[in-house]
Amino acid sequence: GAVVSQHPSWVICKSGTSVKIECRSLDFQATTMFWYRQFPKQSLMLMATSNEGSKATYEQGVEKDKFLINHASLTLSTLTVTSAHPEDSSFYICSARLGQPQHFGDGTRLSIL
């Protein structure tokens, strides 16, 4: 089946650091990838839609300058949390579409000290 790899799985860093998370579709090409954020015991909240070769589309309330998305190839999208602060600590999950359904990565737990 379709596999999506997300890296790193866990990051701990100091406040003010920028953190990059990678999302790769391993065995298929994905023109569209999605980035979600999930707080403990809560549901997934869509942050943005990443489109290969064009600018990402951000959901309302998500700061595009804070969460930089780059989708440079059909198999890789990156999310960079710039100048991260403790309130950015969360579980970030990506997904990629190859028709239906979406295929999800294993998530990245980000902890900002």
Next chain:
Amino acid sequence: SQQGEEDPQALSIQEGENATMNCSYKTSINNLQWYRQNSGRGLVHLILIRSNEREKHSGRLRVTLDTSKKSSSLLITASRAADTASYFCATDKVPGGTSYGKLTFGQGTILTVHP
């Protein structure tokens, strides 16, 4: 904002019992999907039911969809301890809208199956 509402929020049962989770949504959909999430992990797709389908089976899973009531249910029969996880419904909007292709997730049901 999350469109889907799920109930119950938490369900605790014994191994061998059936588990039923419900999901309601507010707008017209193209399809509805159920996902499973083990603690601290990503989502695993379980089953997709299209808006013109009423029932679908996959192994021990049975999903129903009632578009008139805008609701769906997931039934897991003969549950096992390994079924312990969070279960989410997600709706995919109708084609042509700006939200097409974006999944909207319900709040989820935390299922605990005791051995």
